[in-house]
Amino acid sequence: MGLALDVMSAAEREQIARELLTECKPARKAGKLSANCPFHSEGTPGNAFFYNPEEDYGYCFSCGQGGDLVSIFNAVTGRVPDDPEGFKEFVARYCKEGAEKLRGQISRREAQGWTPKKAELPPASWGDKALEFVVQANAELMNDEERLAQLLRWGITEGAVRELGIGWNDETTFRKFTHWGLPYEENDKGNERCIMLPRGFVFPGFRRGVPVRIHIRCEDPDMPDLPRYFQIMGSSNVLYLFGERKASVWVVVETVRDAMLLWQELSPLGVGSMAVGGVSVRPDTDAERILRSAEFIMVALDNDDAGARNSWHFEPWNERSRFSWCQRYAQASRWLVPAGIGKDAGDLPGAGVSVLDWFMAGVPAHIRRRLLRRQEEIRGGQNRG
Template identity: 20%
Template sequence: MAGRINEEDIAQIRERSRIDDVIRGYVQLRNAGGGSLKGLCPFHDEKTPSFTVTPSRGFYYCFGCGEGGDVITFLQRQQNLSFVEAVQVLADRAGIVLRIDDDGQPGQQPGLRKRVLEANQAAQEFFSGQLDSAEAVEARRFLNGRDFDRAAAQQFTVGYAPRHGQALRQTLRGKGFDDTVLKAAGLIRDGGRDFFTGRVLWPIRDSAQAVLGFGARRIYDDDRLPAKYINTPESPVYKKSHVLYGLDLARREIGRRSQAVIVEGYTDVMAAHLSGVTTAVASCGTAFGEDHARLLQRLMGSSDGLHGEVIFTFDGDKAGQAAALKVFKGDHNFTAQTYVAVEPSGLDPCDLRMQQGDAAVRELVARRVPLYRFVMSNIAKSYDLDRADGRLSAAREGAELVGSIRDQSLVTQYLRELAGVLGMDVEDVRREAQRVARRGQHAEPPRNEPPPEDAASSPDPDWPRPDDPALRLERDTLKLMLQFPLTFDTAWNAVTADDFTHPGYQAVFRLISSVPFGEGWTDQLRSQAPNDLVRQLLVALLVEPLLRVPDEGYSLAYSSRLRLTHVTRDIAQVKSRLQRTDPLKDPTGHRAQFAQLTELEMLRKKLQSVSLG
């Protein structure tokens, strides 16, 4: 989607989408008292409910796995959606028409996106129905010839566009769609003629199941368009670099298995899924690119790069080798490991299934090899290894390949493999790799890598335990501040960050004290949190129940107890320094420390009194 969703619309969606109503569609919730609900966490296996929902604050949090957020976050996590997709789903659910703010461009017509999606859905139903018509005999013959029966066509909602130039337009106009919407959706051309005519069609959906556009294949020799495949033109909802065919079917399995299999066409996706490879997707009308990579990376949710895998299916010919090399050059877009599944016979998954059955397609994916190894073997083939200069050139190019491997513990093993492929001494290959590494140290860092997080603003990586008795006072005070901020004065009852001993709690308080209280305060806190740890800790403190509903006196007593513990620590430190100071040798220092101790003792008595209410 071009532009940004209007912030007021997002706020309205959060307001009108009750988090407990949305979550009840996935989790059985029970009353836990104090205005909270509990259930079994949908994000990890557990027997005792630790998943807490606080409808009054619009947040959920699991005290077992640490997942937390608002209604939009929940839908993102549960359905493997992007932020925009989750907002769109909730907007449709609440009947809210989203406004799109385009930077420096006229805003999109309000409600156009929703109408385009509705038109696409109506078109998909029309096309699917036409597949059973008498005219569609050639389309059915095409599918049957690729071993796709009627059940398969229904599973993938394959359709047929009639050869009549305005069949779709007339049908959808009868359903209330005007030409402006149909043209914006890419369903009709400027003259009013249907965009797709006389072709087999596949609906292209996003991970939220919305129909974004269509892919169509030529089946008639007299088709006026010579291209074998055509796709929906760019529209308010269809951007070819952002969509993947089969994503609606594969998204859950991609997330569950942290695996994505990239095939080349619509029938290949069908063949893969029918064969049991349920993580298969394909790009639509364009080469697999960076945006596709980011989309898959989000769905897989693999952050360490060693557990997820992206598998590309290529032919073993020169075109397949060139495609593999192109993917390898963009391999930095993934944190998952990348592989290549090559069919030596040159058959694509659809033809492979037809000739050798479902098991052969599964075996193709199972025989995957690391992308680096596939490219490395092809590098070796491109040089004359019988010549010393050929081996050296291959070693240099291969060393660059090895230098890009993420798991550095495997580099030594891969260097041995490269040396074996080239017939060289492993130490000679290692020296070439070291030269490459030295050159890389002087290169500019990749632009797509985020800057290092400011250590001063980052809390301790150790998560503060909710049941730690030593930190209970700090945790409860922050819960009061976040859940009942109006029971504190504007200076947070004189509490400071130094009153907290855990870096995580210190970071949360600094955030609280830096964001002025007002409408949407908790949303602002989350958006301005310095990192995910603070953000998740913030949500946990917002939903964790309190012992009682506080008033100003209760909050003042709690904050005074927190300050009292800090003052008590300071008194102990001053007493220790005072004992080590000789009043005869350093009378000035001794008097200053005695005065400081007296002042602290007075403050301690005052705080003791207030803390007792």
């Protein structure tokens, strides 16, 4: 949100962080604070979460979640990081003296509106190490019948595993920052920081054949505090893109696994899929160009409060400046997985529901007719073959 960075000094931000965070103390690296993570319950509290008052950003090296002071406030008060009610409460509690400046900030944001940012991709050295890891994990998975069967229960075939580079990491390991091409950085104990690679399914995203973002679906029973989908340190926050960039129809979902399933089922019809990899992640300039030229965008974020808030925003005090999918893109429409089945597209196969049928039910009639004709052409070609 950037509010605290704009209307407060670094000293004021530090004071509020010390008030909000548990076991907050100066970190070994000057200018930072270490504390218990506000975003998840730690089995071994401390030494993983750090907040930088100068930059107004905190990050947990255990769960992989981060955010600014407003996000931390929301987490501490039991809200999701981008909760608008928490934003307003933060303003009322901490920004009284900066209210005039805040009103000016909101007015400027309303005039300017939200704008996409150019993606910051990982350094080439990180990409090289990430590619080695992905190739190794994919080879491991292709020889693991049990894990392939688990993916098939989720609807993902062996062909998709091979094509998309999905893998399996059999053991939680830690790699030093510099071994993965990242700048040297120390933890609170004075040792070099490490990248965690949890045990679980590896889902990579590529740009020009090189991994730029990787999530691991954690399957380590000894690490229950980790989020279900853990983003590897050093990954970019670009959207996962699957399909031809010139596709006219796109489906936007939260997890990369769901986007891969949709690509598997819909790409023969020329439909692309995107995963944000975190409900508050926004399109970069590359994704913005694709979405702007699309004929139709199906917004299938999870069927929950966070998915709804990021699909639409109705706050009159923030409606122009705050991003939401269905207000940013006039050709976008929200389409839910029924609550009786689950909350996302990945729940469809387990319920015996066709991904294609679910998708077709949510597209406009003229697009559905065109896609059905394409489907008949594909079937006709297969029959002739």
